[in-house]
Amino acid sequence: QVQLVESGGGSVQAGGSLRLSCVASGSIFGINAMVWYRQAPDNQRELVASLTSGGSTNYADSVKGRFTISRDNAKNTVYLQMNSLKPEDTAVYYCKMNLDSRSGLAYYRFQDYWGQGTQVTVSS
Secondary structure, eight states, X not given: OOEXXXXXXXXXXXXXXXXXXXXXXXXXXXXXXXXXXXEOTTSOOEEEEEEETXXXXXXXXXXXXXXXXXXXXXXXXXXXXXXXXXXXXXXXXXXXXXXXXXETTEEEEEEEEEOOOEEEEEEO
């Protein structure tokens, strides 16, 4: 069974940095895309950054130049380096991976899995 576990959230002052990690475990044989989302109170979940298996990245305009998404394929891990944090970055951050896995004799292709979320709080 595939599980995604996030870590690295916390409380920082404006201008500070945090690095989020998301590790996928289970019988995984391919990761097609890795995505970070965030959701602030009373707001819809929004895409923050994405990274495809081919290395293409995409960022929300609000985080361009401040956040960097990266991965460690050997560890099935995606990172989100967040610099120059602002109070408006305060949210619960979620990772999502689209991946291929196996369970017994069954193969699952292009399935989406979500992490449980990690809180990021930026104070002014």
